[in-house]
Amino acid sequence: MRSTSSTNRKPRAAKTAAAALAAALALSLSACGGDDDKSSSDSGPTGGTATGTGVTLPKLNGQSLQVAAVWSGEEQANFKKVLAEFEKRTGAKVTFVPAQDPIVNFLGSKIAGGQPPDVAMLPQPGAIKQAVDKKWAKPLGAEAKAELAKNYSQGWQDIGKVGGTQYGVYYKAANKSLIWYNAKVFENAGATEPKTWAELLTTAQTVYDSGVTPFSVGGAEGWTLTDWFENVYLSQAGPEKYDQLAKHEIKWTDPSVKDALATLGQVWGKKDYVAGGAKGALQTDFPASVTQAFTGGDQPKAAMVYEGDFAQVNIQTAKAKVGTDAKVFPFPKAGDTAPVVSGGDAAVILKDSKAAQALATFLASPDAATIQAKLGGYLSPNKNVDISSYPNPVQQKIAKALIQSGDDFRFDMSDQAPQAFGGTPGKGEWKALQDFLANPKDIAGTQAKLEADAAAAYGN
Numbered sequence: 001m002r003s004t005s006s007t008n009r010k011p012r013a014a015k016t017a018a019a020a021l022a023a024a025l026a027l028s029l030s031a032c033g034g035d036d037d038k039s040s041s042d043s044g045p046t047g048g049t050a051t052g053t054g055v056t057l058p059k060l061n062g063q064s065l066q067v068a069a070v071w072s073g074e075e076q077a078n079f080k081k082v083l084a085e086f087e088k089r090t091g092a093k094v095t096f097v098p099a100q101d102p103i104v105n106f107l108g109s110k111i112a113g114g115q116p117p118d119v120a121m122l123p124q125p126g127a128i129k130q131a132v133d134k135k136w137a138k139p140l141g142a143e144a145k146a147e148l149a150k151n152y153s154q155g156w157q158d159i160g161k162v163g164g165t166q167y168g169v170y171y172k173a174a175n176k177s178l179i180w181y182n183a184k185v186f187e188n189a190g191a192t193e194p195k196t197w198a199e200l201l202t203t204a205q206t207v208y209d210s211g212v213t214p215f216s217v218g219g220a221e222g223w224t225l226t227d228w229f230e231n232v233y234l235s236q237a238g239p240e241k242y243d244q245l246a247k248h249e250i251k252w253t254d255p256s257v258k259d260a261l262a263t264l265g266q267v268w269g270k271k272d273y274v275a276g277g278a279k280g281a282l283q284t285d286f287p288a289s290v291t292q293a294f295t296g297g298d299q300p301k302a303a304m305v306y307e308g309d310f311a312q313v314n315i316q317t318a319k320a321k322v323g324t325d326a327k328v329f330p331f332p333k334a335g336d337t338a339p340v341v342s343g344g345d346a347a348v349i350l351k352d353s354k355a356a357q358a359l360a361t362f363l364a365s366p367d368a369a370t371i372q373a374k375l376g377g378y379l380s381p382n383k384n385v386d387i388s389s390y391p392n393p394v395q396q397k398i399a400k401a402l403i404q405s406g407d408d409f410r411f412d413m414s415d416q417a418p419q420a421f422g423g424t425p426g427k428g429e430w431k432a433l434q435d436f437l438a439n440p441k442d443i444a445g446t447q448a449k450l451e452a453d454a455a456a457a458y459g460n
Contacts, residue, residue, distance in 0.1 A: 055147060055365035061091035063355040068097040068107065069121035069345070073287065074313045078375040085371055086362050092355050102423050104130050107350070111136060118351040119359055122168065123343070124415035124423055125159050131348055132162040138352040140166045140360055147364035153406050156381045160346050168346030171363045172372075173381040175398050176227050176308040176341045176412060177331040180315065182293055183324065185212050185303040193327075197235075197334040201266060204273060207303045214273050216302035218289030219281035219437050222430020226414040226422065227341065228306060229433060233260040234410055236335035246413045248458040252450035261436065261443045263334050269440030275302040278438045290314035294326055306331070308343065309398050313377030322376075323394045340405065343412040344381065373399070421457035428453045 071079055076096065083094040097117050099106045104127050110116050116136070122128050131137040140148070145166050148157050152170070160168025179200075186192075189210035194200040204214035218224045234242045237256040244250045245257070267273055274281050275292060284292070290311045292301040295318050305311065315326045331339050347363045349356045362368050369380035373389040383403050390396045402409075414422030414429055421428035429450060436446040 055362060055367050057086075057090050057358050057362060058354060059091055060355045060358060063091075063353070064093040064095070065119065065353075065355050065359060066095045066097050066117040067119045067121070067347075067359070068099045068103070068110070068117035070099045070101050070103055070123065071121070072098065074317065074377065075310070078313075078372050078378065081375065082363075082368050082371045085368070086359060089362075090355070090358060092358075094359070101425060102419050103127060104419055107131070107136065108134075111350075116350045118349065118353065118356045120348050120350055121171065121345045122348050123345045124419070125168075125411065126416060126419055126423070128160065128168045128346060128348055129162050130419065131350070132165075132167055136350050137162075137167045138349040138356075140169070140349065141357040144169060144357060144360040144364055147361050151364060151366060151382045151384045153381070153383060155406065155409070156344075159344070159411065168348050169360050169364045170344045170346045170381050171369070172345040173379045173402060174308040174310055174343040175379060175402055176343050177231055177339050178308060178311075178328050178398070179304055179306045179331055180290070180293065180311055180326055180328045181304045182212075182300055182302075183327045184298060185210070185300065186327075188298060189303075191303075193329040194332045195329075197232075197263065197266075197332050200332045204267070204270075204304075208272065212299065213275045213302045214304055215267060216275045216284070216289045216293045216305040217268070217281040217437070218284050218286040218305075218307070219278070219434055220283055220285045222425060222434050223414065223423075224286055224289070224307060225433035225437060226429055227308075227412070228264060229260060230341050230410075230413045231306075231331045231339040232263050232334045233257070233413075234339040234341060235331075235333050235337050236260055236263065238335070238337050239410060242410055242413065246416045248417075248454050248460060252454050253447045257447055257450070258443055260334075261440075261446060264436075265440035265443070268437050278440075281437060282434060287314045287317070291318040294318040294320035309379045309395065310377050312395065316376060323392050328394060340409055341412055342402070342409045343415060417454070418457040421454050428457060 067083065080096055083096060086092065087094055103120065103122060107116065107120055122131065128137065148166065148169060156170050160166060160170055185207060189207045191203045191206045194203045207214045236259055241250065241256050276284065290305050290307065291314055293303065293305045294300060294315055312322050315322055320326045347360050349360055366382050366384040369382045369385045370389045372378045373380060373385055374391060376391045376395065379399055379402060381402065387396050387400050390399050424430065432446055432449045432453065436442065
């Protein structure tokens, strides 16, 4: 089971703060125009001072570590540069172990074979709890906890706790309430950035009338579809219902779920609104869903792609310039609440040692996060990372808004669910929403399947 008890946020306060964060994002992103070579004028530390060599690490000559994560491509390459700095400072040797989704199953096979990695980057709070329940995870030591307390808001610390004990360091965060768009296509079509769902549909039609398919959807990976649903649901149903559905305190047959699916169907079920149609989208992975919106000159396969700040890595792969060729707006309001959904990856120790604890301490420091921040496509919940470390004004504004939100955000709902429901390819919520993308008219059938799978996974 995935733990949601660590959030400890009052719904009224969270609703207000979420709206404030979304408003700040809207203002910030609209102010980030075309020049991503200049730092924003209000850049600077968000609190504290990142010196680059501020964290104290032990000498670990002759010691070796393995770190497992599902990251690939540039994301993996950039993280390896962080590990290289750890090696340089400590003398330890660190090996990156590519993992497969779901990572808990991957780790289980490694542990059964007697070869667990020393540290694993776990992408869900539920995965941390599973690792604790299976007695794989080891508590963080005093140095790592001190670094966390110095650099993280209480909310980000609490998400890494199980039963009050700190196990996780949330090294990487994500703002998953963004829609990226091809600026040239918008300019040619005379399209404008929407603020509401109704305006999004109008913008989509304007783009369609110009001869470009409005949306690119990476439906081959079910998690992208859960992210679509969560933003619509949070906006329409509100934070209280969002929390209840995340804990399965209300059923997926609830009318609020019906409303959200019907809203999604206005995009997914609209003829020629999705690149390749449903069949094509279900064969498109996330990286391709991003790159195909920013390649092809004036005639890309799509004008817009929904996903988090991390899409910048894939935009850069397409040789597009963030802030000029690729621009972004907050996920439009589909209801009364401006949605702000976050995700993240936490470092968890599986083999306790001086070296593993030192790596966790390093990853909790602004020193580590600053290295990857400068490389782009990365967002840190560490409040002491200097905002100017991020490579362009768009990313700087997104990072600043996340830090200023403090503890008042909503963590990805599927990441809070049991893995069998919210985190397994071809099963549970991922599969149900893929089937819904293929047939957006079957709302009742989709709800029934979601509820059956949720009840089995949650055990209620």
